[in-house]
Amino acid sequence: xxxxxxxxxxxxxxxxxxxxxxxxxxxxxxxxxxxxxxxxxxxxxxxxxxxxxxxxxxxxxxxxxxxxxxxxxxxxxxxxxxxxxxxxxxxxxxxxxxxxxxxxxxxxxxxxxxxxxxxxxxxxxxxxxxxxxxxxxxxxxxxxxxxxxxxxxxxxxxxxxxxxxxxxxxxxxxxxxxxxxxxxxxxxxxxxxxxxxxxxxxxxxxxxxxxxxxxxxxxxxxxxxxxxxxxxx
Amino acid sequence: xxxxxxxxxxxxxxxxxxxxxxxxxxxxxxxxxxxxxxxxxxxxxxxxxxxxxxxxxxxxxxxxxxxxxxxxxxxxxxxxxxxxxxxxxxxxxxxxxxxxxxxxxxxxxxxxxxxxxxxxxxxxxxxxxxxxxxxxxxxxxxxxxxxxxxxxxxxxxxxxxxxxxxxxxxxxxxxxxxxxxxxxxxxxxxxxxxxxxxxxxxxxxxxxxxxxxxxxxxxxxxxxxxxxxxxxxxxxxxxxxxxxxxxxxxxxxxxxxxxxxxxxxxxxxxxxxxxxxxxxxxxxxxxxxxxxxxxxxxxxxxxxxxxxxxxxxxxxxxxxxxxxxxxxxxxxxxxxxxxxxxxxxxxxxxxxxxxxxxxxxxxxxxxxxxxxxxxxxxxxxxxxxxxxxxxxxxxxxxxxxxxxxxxxxxxxxxxxxxxxxxxxxxxxxxxxxxxxxxxxxxxxxx
Numbered sequence: 001x002x003x004x005x006x007x008x009x010x011x012x013x014x015x016x017x018x019x020x021x022x023x024x025x026x027x028x029x030x031x032x033x034x035x036x037x038x039x040x041x042x043x044x045x046x047x048x049x050x051x052x053x054x055x056x057x058x059x060x061x062x063x064x065x066x067x068x069x070x071x072x073x074x075x076x077x078x079x080x081x082x083x084x085x086x087x088x089x090x091x092x093x094x095x096x097x098x099x100x101x102x103x104x105x106x107x108x109x110x111x112x113x114x115x116x117x118x119x120x121x122x123x124x125x126x127x128x129x130x131x132x133x134x135x136x137x138x139x140x141x142x143x144x145x146x147x148x149x150x151x152x153x154x155x156x157x158x159x160x161x162x163x164x165x166x167x168x169x170x171x172x173x174x175x176x177x178x179x180x181x182x183x184x185x186x187x188x189x190x191x192x193x194x195x196x197x198x199x200x201x202x203x204x205x206x207x208x209x210x211x212x213x214x215x216x217x218x219x220x221x222x223x224x225x226x227x228x229x230x231x232x233x
Numbered sequence: 234x235x236x237x238x239x240x241x242x243x244x245x246x247x248x249x250x251x252x253x254x255x256x257x258x259x260x261x262x263x264x265x266x267x268x269x270x271x272x273x274x275x276x277x278x279x280x281x282x283x284x285x286x287x288x289x290x291x292x293x294x295x296x297x298x299x300x301x302x303x304x305x306x307x308x309x310x311x312x313x314x315x316x317x318x319x320x321x322x323x324x325x326x327x328x329x330x331x332x333x334x335x336x337x338x339x340x341x342x343x344x345x346x347x348x349x350x351x352x353x354x355x356x357x358x359x360x361x362x363x364x365x366x367x368x369x370x371x372x373x374x375x376x377x378x379x380x381x382x383x384x385x386x387x388x389x390x391x392x393x394x395x396x397x398x399x400x401x402x403x404x405x406x407x408x409x410x411x412x413x414x415x416x417x418x419x420x421x422x423x424x425x426x427x428x429x430x431x432x433x434x435x436x437x438x439x440x441x442x443x444x445x446x447x448x449x450x451x452x453x454x455x456x457x458x459x460x461x462x463x464x465x466x467x468x469x470x471x472x473x474x475x476x477x478x479x480x481x482x483x484x485x486x487x488x489x490x491x492x493x494x495x496x497x498x499x500x501x502x503x504x505x506x507x508x509x510x511x512x513x514x515x516x517x518x519x520x521x522x523x524x525x526x527x528x529x530x531x532x533x534x535x536x537x538x539x540x541x542x543x544x545x546x547x548x549x550x551x552x553x554x555x556x557x558x559x560x561x562x563x564x565x566x567x568x569x570x571x572x573x574x575x576x577x578x579x580x581x582x583x584x585x586x587x588x589x590x591x592x593x594x595x596x597x598x599x600x601x602x603x604x605x606x607x608x609x610x611x612x613x614x615x616x617x618x619x620x621x622x623x624x625x626x627x628x629x630x631x632x633x634x635x636x637x638x639x640x641x642x643x644x645x646x647x648x649x650x651x652x653x654x655x656x657x658x659x660x661x662x663x664x665x666x667x668x669x670x671x672x673x674x675x676x677x678x679x
Contacts, residue, residue, distance in 0.1 A: 003423060005455040009468040088261070089431050091440035092450050096383075100259045107258070145468075189469050 016152025018083035101132035278670035297546030334521020404649030417641035418513030422476030
């Protein structure tokens with residue numbers, strides 16, 4: 001494997017997680033926007049996914065906070081800033097071109113804040129993230145390094161899909177994707193999976209019935225997937 | 234204001250700056266700045282009107298800079314070995330040992346190929362008489378090459394016809410020159426660029442140059458010395474030997490076992506590995522003794538002493554209050570001189586006598602008398618203003634040029650440079666940290 005440091009490995013993993021968080025959150029917020037057309041509090045379901053209290057006066061108050069507020073750790077702006085923070089220290093690995101997509105994403109979000117129809121103004125953000133990932137995959141030639149960012153992305157997507165009650169079919173698809181990434185990680189490297197939690201996750205997600213009853217446990221197992229200490233059953 | 238026909242031609246060549254600034258923004262061309270203890274990243278304002286240097290002018294500058302940097306490299310070797318220039322009475326001992334840049338820990342060290350200043354940033358200004366003057370030498374960690382490099386790349390996208398219609402030397406070879414310079418200093422291993430991290434003012438440059446030279450960008454906690462070799466600790470638990478380290482941190486923070494023992498940063502035993510010739514360090518530690526503002530005065534004498542040649546490029550007329558005659562001149566003409574504190578950099582510690590009140594001037598006079606070695610005084614050069622665009626208008630502003638000289642197998646001057654300008658009409662200070670902008674520097678091929 002190429003000479004990247006442990007620190008850069010971590011930044012790659014979190015770059016994958018935060019860019020995916022922006023992407024999946026954006027899609028969920030677009031759906032929430034749609035619900036708001038007919039409802040004054042169309043966002044309550046979104047809050048319930050994450051166990052958050054409704055402290056918002058109306059739809060617009062919620063939107064302002066979840067799109068643009070850097071002090072809201074669940075906002076799109078916060079996740080995008082963290083993605084940028086992790087990306088900016090990886091220029092020589094991912095390239096200036098790839099970073100430019102993150103800069104454009106930040107600019108697009110900033111412009112949307114002033115736009116009369118933020119939902120419309122945010123549409124290019126999805127394209128920019130596709131462009132970003134394409135550019136990253138194009139520039140990292142070492143499959144092992146590329147797999148670190150893919151793992152981060154897959155963990156984040158599966159986690160959010162489970163929290164947002166996506167259908168078993170969709171969750172299973174993302175779980176299968178994650179398994180492929182995890183199996184490619186060599187032993188004795190920082191992102192080698194923890195066998196105990198991996199097996200626990202597999203037991204639940206291999207069956208739709210298990211997923212229905214133990215979905216919360218699956219989220220917890222996923223959170224421990226890279227724990228260093230192996231656990232006996 | 235009206236421009237000469239030639240200036241108008243170039244002023245209109247690139248056209249509107251908006252597209253280029255949009256591209257610079259897109260590619261994250263920023264520099265960091267701390268204000269009230271808070272770190273902010275700012276876009277570096279770009280002006281589309283290039284500074285144009287004729288082929289003939291550049292030939293002279295090139296020759297003069299190669300001469301100057303070669304002499305400075307000779308000086309550094311001499312100072313850390315026999316000190317013949319001191320023994321022969323050319324440079325007073327005081328100016329060596331009192332200089333903060335002189336590091337006793339570097340005594341006797343000979344870097345590979347005897348090169349100390351691999352990348353030299355020499356600041357010049359052009360007088361209204363057309364003559365170029367050296368303002369200062371930067372031989373430690375001169376920054377700024379990445380900005381004109383990426384600006385040229387982007388200007389070629391935004392205004393391709395400017396390059397079709399003018400005979401401009403292509404400057405996009407900087408990374409290639411830098412890579413060759415690094416390889417020449419390589420003692421066996423990979424190339425690495427050492428950065429203090431994301432919150433350093435020049436982080437964009439560190440990462441951009443790493444990307445374009447194919448070097449690994451590292452921070453000090455990723456490095457260690459084992460068996461007198463420098464290694465990079467890798468993700469998979471292995472180690473890779475580093476043969477050359479282009480460090481972008483100050484000398485004093487390189488190795489806590491050699492310099493600051495209380496420092497939490499630095500790589501223990503790095504200096505020993507360097508002294509043994511197992512790793513090249515770019516630029517060599519200890520170079521500060523040669524780019525000290527006080528030593529600047531002696532560079533023309535160094536050229537005569539080491540090379541037996543007359544200096545091609547001149548210093549700005551400079552006085553050292555250390556010498557009685559110069560002190561008298563400085564005291565008699567303080568109100569028309571610019572005084573520089575030799576310990577300061579980045580445009581700080583620069584005082585224009587004509588800007589001081591009578592009381593402040595008297596106060597300052599006493600400080601100079603009390604600490605003559607701390608200051609140099611220079612005539613204010615009436616340097617050529619350059620046109621810049623300001624809210625759609627063309628206005629004239631002060632500007633300097635940082636030329637980059639790379640010393641590897643041979644000493645080469647990059648046919649470009651960083652032209653920085655002041656945005657304030659009354660200011661001579663062009664530093665980006667003080668609100669200045671930059672423009673492309675075109676060297677004409679004929």
